[in-house]
Every structure is written in structure tokens, then in C-alpha cells.
Amino acid sequence: MFDFSVITQWIDQLLRGALPDAAATVVECVLIGLALLLGYAVIALALIYVERKVCAWFQCRLGPNRVGPFGLLQSVADMIKMLIKEIIEIKHVDRFLFGLAPYIVIIASVAAFSCLPFAKGLQVLDFNVGIFFLIAVSSIGIVGILLAGWASNNKYSLIGAMRSGAQMISYELSIGLSILTMVVLSGTLQITELVEGQADGWFLFKGHVPALIAFVVYLVAGTAETNRGPFDLPEADSELTAGYHTEYSGMHFGFFYLAEYLNMFIVAGVAATLFLGGWMPLHVPGWESFNEVMDYIPSLFWFLGKVGAMIFVIMWFKWTFPRLRIDQLLRLEWKYLLPINLLNLLLMVIVVVYKLHF
């Protein structure tokens, strides 16, 4: 299997040969930042296109098919429109916080994005508390959303932000606990080790019942975490207009929009990493020739394929289920998901202690 660290190390040696150490580090940081932002933007555009297509197919339509072949350039056209739109200055807003909020949201999302293991050796941040770091930075986004609602000086924005904050903080618990369940199984917090640990079978199969429950809970909580339907309460056209980003225009709105889609990618990416083996090909212990054939598929495709499948499931949720009311939403978390999750964690601990897993 191809190891991408060969390429990164080659670039590293090239730079260190030509430049002093400090300069090489700076150049590398800039390069990595550029690559991340580029990947971020491209993935967001692709996701917006996919979302529109999938939504259309669920509604028996064709979706965008005019701009470019199969409408592939539609989201590029939308991006250009968004970029050249005016950012409207609104009176009586807290200008500093109002301007800061979208950047906090996007920074949190990019930081979480940089933790994902895209392929073998293709990972930006990897250290011994990687998954913990990922949960921490992805939670910063809530601050941005609350600030956006607060600084807008608009009751709809404020209520939308409060709802969003309540929702995200509640569901953070479920996400954290289901990730913790998988950490108990793997015994590590480092993302590369999490993936390496699945070389002889994905955690979803190795952990059987508790892993499956954690997987379902993670998907539900992850959907809620990204503020997507059926949990898209922060945006309610009839009650709150567009929620916390009502007052935003132009690219500031675009940042919230991008972050929403990228958060979906991150949630799907973490689901793929924790439960479906990340970039690890499908390996069945004992079937040597089968495993070898699977190894021929590049690890990047394995990761993107799994993430794509997860994203499809999340979109499937959105276009199937009716929205919840805010009390139903919180009841689902506190009365159903949280107790199930705690019991599931206990079950996983028992499974691991008595070595009942594969």
C-alpha cells in the first residue's frame, strides 16, 4: 500500500536542503495551510453539489444539470456569486464580534478538518490525544455561532443562536461518549493508531453490539451536531428566519455555509475513522488473498469512499425525517441517547475487560 509520507518527507528534505531550518518550517506551514484551505474549499463545493443532487433524487427530480456537464460547475458558479456579493454593514451591531464570528466558526471547522487521516501518511495533525483534540476544536464552533447571534442585535438571530448552542452542547455529550466507547475498545487516542488498530477488521465488526450501538448514536448525534435536518432547528424560516446567520451577507454568510457542509464531512470522516477503519482497506483475518486484493485500492479512495457513504446516510436522514420540535430534540438527547450511551459504554468496558471482542 502506497505511503504518502514518502512524498511529504521528500518535500521536507528538499526544503531543508535549500533553506535554513526555521525558514523551511515556515514554508512547510504555509504549504500545509494552503493545501488544507484548498482541500476545504474544494470539498465544500463538491458537497454542496452532491447535496443538491441527492436532494433532487430523493424528490424524484434531476437536480442541477445546466451549468457544465451534469451541472458540475453549478456550485462553482454559486461560489463566484457569493464572492462578488456585497457584505452589508448593519447598524447597531457589535461590529468586532459580528465580523469575528464567521471566522471562529470556520477556524474551528478547519482545525477539526486537519485532524482527519485522509490516507496512509497523509495527515496534518497527529499526536497522542488526537481524537480528544478533534472534539475540543470542533466545539469552538459553538462559540462562533453564539457570538453571531449575540452580535447581530436581532431577536431572531439570538434565539436561533441559543437554540443552536443548546442543541450542540447537548449532542456534544453523545458524540463524546460514543467516541469514548470506541476509545475504550481501541485503547488509544491517537488517530493513526486508531486506524492501524483496525488492520485486522474494522471496529464496527470487532466491537460487534456495543460498537454498532455507538455507531448509530454517533450518526444521530453527529447529524444534530452539524445542525442539519431533521435537527435543523436553528434555521426555522417561519419562526426565526435563518437563525443565527440572518444578518450575514456575502462571504460572511458563505463562511457559515461552508462550515456547515465541512462539519458534515468532518462528522462523516470521524465516523469512518472510528468505526469503518479510516483509510484501512477491508481486511478479513484469514483471507490472505482477499486482503491483498483490497490493498491494491489506494488508501485515499478507501477513506473518501467511506466518508461518501456516511455523508449519503446523513443526507438520507435529512430528506426522510420530519423536523423535531426543540423540546423533542432535547428529550431525544437527554432521555434516550444519553442513557443508552452510558449503558453502552458500560457494555463496551465489560466486553473489553472480558475480551469478548474479536
Add this chain to the structure above:
Amino acid sequence: MNSLYRYIVNFVKGLRSLLVGMRTTLRVFFRKKITECYPENRKKLVMFDRFRGELVLLHDSQNHHKCIACGICEVNCPNSTIRLTSEMVTDAAGKKKKVLVDYHYDHGSCLFCHLCVRTCPQGALDFIPTFEHAVFTREKLVHKLNREGSSLAPKPVAENLTV
């Protein structure tokens, strides 16, 4: 105990109904899409029979129509879209008869209510499902529905009237 039992039953029921919903939407996902890619498929696009595009006076192969110039359609038209011009003609037997000269139809003011077709005692009118009606001036929307040289069908009503 009872409440715990209800909690679990509700949970399972809810989960089941969600899965049924997901199965339904997945079926729709793979169903044939109903979107018409209009300008590309205009050669083979078939409109619905019920679509009211344009009023026509039906003519048969001998250029006969069934309009007796009674004017009921003109009276019924809410927008005065239809205007009939007729003249009195004395036929060979010396009988006076009203004959249609011009069936004037202003497509631009028609509201497609179907009242003319429904009240026509002879069944001489119909709507056809054409829909590409865009023109540059309003005058082009005014049509004369009776064809040049057409006449009333003879008594045994002609069959196979066509557009």
C-alpha cells in the same frame, strides 16, 4: 415498571417507523426521475391531454368545420377573447342561413377556462396541448381559427375531425 415498559416500547416503535421512512425514500431515490429536460427533448416531449394550450376549430379532411356561428362561445367568453363574424346566406332552396366568415381568437387575452369548448352545442371547438407560444408582438397572438375556404360540414356530420 409500567413507565419503563412504555419507554422501551415507544423507543422500538419510533425506531421502526424511522426505518420504514428510510426504506420509502430510498425507493424514491432509485425511481425514474420525472423532470423533463425541455429544450433538449422538445422533439419527443408529449404534453398531457388535459393541458390547455390553444383553442382550435376542428376541421376534417375536406376542410369542413362544425361551427354554425351561433355565438354561444362568444357570449360565454369572460375576456371577450372570441369574436365571430358571420353573414346571412340564402342557399339554393331559398333558405336563409348564418354562415361563419371569421372566427377571431385573441390568444393573448385567453384565460384557458374551457367555457367555450364546454358550451359549444356542436362540439366544434377543442384545446390542443401546444405550449410554445412566445412571439414578439401582440398582433401575432391574434388568430383566425377557420381555415381559408373552409365551410360548414354537410348534415350527416363528418367523422374524423382533426386539428
